[in-house]
Amino acid sequence: MTVFVRVADSGSLSRAARELKLSQPSVSRIVGMLEARLGTTLLLRTTRSLSLTDAGALYLERARRLLAEMEEAEQATRGLDSLHGVIRLAMPLMYGTRAIIPVLAPFLARHSDLKVELSMSDARQNLITDGVDLAIRINVGPLDDSAFGARKLALIERVVIAAPAYLATHGTPATPTDLISHDCILQHGSFGSESWRFRHNKTVTSVDVHARLWINSAPGVLAATVAGLGLSLGTRVMAGEELRSGQLVQLLEGYELDPAEVFAIFPAGPRLSAKVRAIVDHLAASLGAAA
Known part of the structure; x- marks a missing residue:
């Protein structure tokens, strides 16, 4: 299920394989086994692209929810001090350099089993195709990422x-x-x-x-x-x-x-994984937000 979600989010077997540290044939075989078990086609594959079938889109939505619930159950058992895994965080260049990076040290010190991958660009990234867990948006006026979950972190003059x-x-x-x-x-x-x-x-x-x-x-x-x-x-x-x-x-x-508003945007809807919720809470407190 995890492999399928990563393939669907990245839109590429090879990219998903790199992110999961598996070979591309292994990723393809795992997705094929999942389709065989379900008795339906989840992905339409061509030499250049992947796309979800209707069944695949339905399964993706529920798979994300199940994986998030499984992670929550694991973290509840271990406690928040044992958060682990990777958080992929996208942010603008200047705000990321001068506001976000300086406040990450206490968070990483508190959660030694967590890793954070920073993607820094002033171009607006696609959270789904880029496999991003969390993005920082700086906005003036209405937020246009309404399809995603969002939390306000700060106001800046x-x-x-x-x-x-x-x-x-x-x-x-x-x-x-x-x-x-x-x-x-x-x-x-x-x-x-x-x-x-x-x-x-x-x-x-x-x-x-x-x-x-x-x-x-x-x-x-x-x-x-x-x-x-x-x-x-x-x-x-x-x-x-x-x-x-x-x-x-x-x-x-x-x-x-x-003023400009700083938001945390996350692609999985309003239900956050424990690790993403933890870093969002940390950023909200560190940036002085009225979240």
Whole structure:
């Protein structure tokens, strides 16, 4: 059952074999034995792809639930201090580096039999095909992963930032409408909107900024901002070191932007395995979340 779930989630016999440390023929044979036992075809195989049959989709849903319940029973017997296995955790580059990794040490020290595999990318990963147990999402506005379970971990303040060298050349905006005449740096994804909305004294102002530079990663946006290529939206987590050192300056301090929300997203629905629930609880407490 475990082998079938991993094959279905990864969409590949060879990838599942690597993850399970089995040979590909062994994985194929195990799935074939399961199909023979059930008397039905679960996977349609071609030389290039795998897809679930209707029976396979139904079995996958119930197999996931049964495996989660089995793990819960085992962990209840052993106690939470004996959590074991691997947690595959996907996260954005900058937030992962500056917020998540620094708080993992106590969790790993508490659960010595657990291993964590980190996948760090600002591209939004597919939790199912990439075999991810848990993903960290940073979102402004409605969360679009409604098909999955989710738990809010934190709120983070967003700020407008710039390098002193840029401001010396182009001037410092005093109000949001001044941004229209400035070069801005945008990131593809959640923060990529060209309309920036500010609140000040119960008044909401939306400004359509001029983006001269688009970048697909938060570290790239930060580096470009430090280099004086324009203004950008950042967070105190992302740009805290540079703001403290004076490499960057916060602008429009009397004007509030909508905060970004940090979520834990998990593909198996609202019922978490014991190990995933443990790390989510740890992250919620460590990141100061109102979960």
